[in-house]
Amino acid sequence: MIVCVCLNVLGRGALAYSAQDMVAESGIRGGLVVHLGCGDGHVTAQLKANNSYLIHGLDTNAKYVEMARDHIKSLGLYGKVSVDTFDGVHLPYNDNMVNLVVADDLGQVSMDEVARVLVPLGVAMVNGEKTTKLWPKEIDEWPQYLHGADNNAVAKDTVVGPPRHLKWVDDPAWGRSHMGISTVMSIVSSKGRLFSIEDRATPENPLLESQFYVIARDAFNGLELSGEKR
Numbered sequence: 001m002i003v004c005v006c007l008n009v010l011g012r013g014a015l016a017y018s019a020q021d022m023v024a025e026s027g028i029r030g031g032l033v034v035h036l037g038c039g040d041g042h043v044t045a046q047l048k049a050n051n052s053y054l055i056h057g058l059d060t061n062a063k064y065v066e067m068a069r070d071h072i073k074s075l076g077l078y079g080k081v082s083v084d085t086f087d088g089v090h091l092p093y094n095d096n097m098v099n100l101v102v103a104d105d106l107g108q109v110s111m112d113e114v115a116r117v118l119v120p121l122g123v124a125m126v127n128g129e130k131t132t133k134l135w136p137k138e139i140d141e142w143p144q145y146l147h148g149a150d151n152n153a154v155a156k157d158t159v160v161g162p163p164r165h166l167k168w169v170d171d172p173a174w175g176r177s178h179m180g181i182s183t184v185m186s187i188v189s190s191k192g193r194l195f196s197i198e199d200r201a202t203p204e205n206p207l208l209e210s211q212f213y214v215i216a217r218d219a220f221n222g223l224e225l226s227g228e229k230r
Contacts, residue, residue, distance in 0.1 A: 019046035022102060025130065026123040030225040031099030031218045034058065034091070034117075036109065038083050041068025047102065048081050052225045057083035058091075060107075093117040096220045100125065119220040121192050135191070142189045168222030172198060177206030185212075194219045
């Protein structure tokens with residue numbers, strides 16, 4: 001299910017209001033951002049507000065994509081910002097993967113297709129109209145160590161089941177040592193975010209001092225949103 005909110009814009013055309021305004025209006029604070037109709041890549045590059053965002057531009061015109069790549073490379077942003085061609089109808093992402101979809105015009109891409117790739121609470125900004133994907137009641141949260149304040153470690157989730165494939169992979173790839181405190185000490189989740197306490201010290205020597213961080217990731221695509229040393 002999705003809900004729409006109309007926003008005022010400065011005019012029609014290729015994203016008439018600024019990329020920074022668009023990100024701010026969306027309320028999305030990091031994650032995977034998809035720009036449909038990336039054109040020459042100037043707006044696509046501007047969508048990278050900080051290192052918590054991964055930007056992917058799409059266009060049906062291969063010549064535009066080549067121009068956009070050259071522009072993004074000239075800014076030294078390629079990697080965190082990238083572009084590619086697509087068929088104009090199907091978005092090349094798994095279900096529940098994208099945090100923000102930005103477009104002046106969806107073209108032949110249906111709103112159902114946009115909703116498919118958006119994570120719960122993800123947002124589409126299409127020609128000044130904000131559309132938010134609601135959180136499904138079938139997905140529960142795990143906000144405390146043993147699920148909730150009652151310490152009953154059983155989720156009320158009807159979506160989870162036996163693992164069938166990997167959704168995403170992130171560091172740390174190696175634990176420090178089985179003789180000490182676990183590298184990943186604790187994980188809780190809330191509103192599509194995973195919060196973990198991790199020892200990011202080198203695994204090469206388990207006797208070195210620990211370096212604990214609080215790490216926030218998007219639960220649906222694994223993108224790291226922040227890291228704060230404790």
